[in-house]
Amino acid sequence: MSGASAAELPELRLPCRVAPGVYCARCCYGTEMPLTEDDVRRLERLGYRRAEFAVRGPDGVLRLRNVGGRCYFLDARTGACRVYEHRPLGCRLYPLVCVPGLGVTVDPECPLHHLVGREAVSALAPHVRRLVRAVYGRPLC
Numbered sequence: 613m614s615g616a617s618a619a620e621l622p623e624l625r626l627p628c629r630v631a632p633g634v635y636c637a638r639c640c641y642g643t644e645m646p647l648t649e650d651d652v653r654r655l656e657r658l659g660y661r662r663a664e665f666a667v668r669g670p671d672g673v674l675r676l677r678n679v680g681g682r683c684y685f686l687d688a689r690t691g692a693c694r695v696y697e698h699r700p701l702g703c704r705l706y707p708l709v710c711v712p713g714l715g716v717t718v719d720p721e722c723p724l725h726h727l728v729g730r731e732a733v734s735a736l737a738p739h740v741r742r743l744v745r746a747v748y749g750r751p752l753c
């Protein structure tokens with residue numbers, strides 16, 4: 613996946629629009645989304661500086677920065693992502709998450725978690741595992 617263009621990245625698309633031009637964005641509040649170096653480079657190519665959108669967590673992992681309790685890229689008025697077509701891989705795969713000891717599963721915090729079937733989990737789980745290895749340097753799920 614290294615160096616893949618945004619169009620080549622795997623993703624799970626859910627109907628997050630709650631009204632015309634307004635999106636749920638619940639996952640974008642209080643985000644702790646980890647970033648890969650590919651994510652960072654892709655966002656930097658759009659003209660953003662790493663220091664603007666990323667912060668290193670206490671675990672040493674680079675993560676999306678929260679501003680006012682929400683993702684740096686979230687338009688709080690509409691719930692739209694300003695970099696949607698170029699968003700980080702973790703955002704593309706959400707609500708699939710890695711739970712150590714359990715494996716790849718669907719985050720029940722997502723209001724649309726019930727729409728994610730076993731087939732989608734099976735198809736995208738290898739991408740979640742690769743993401744986790746890229747971020748943490750070891751398999752966790």
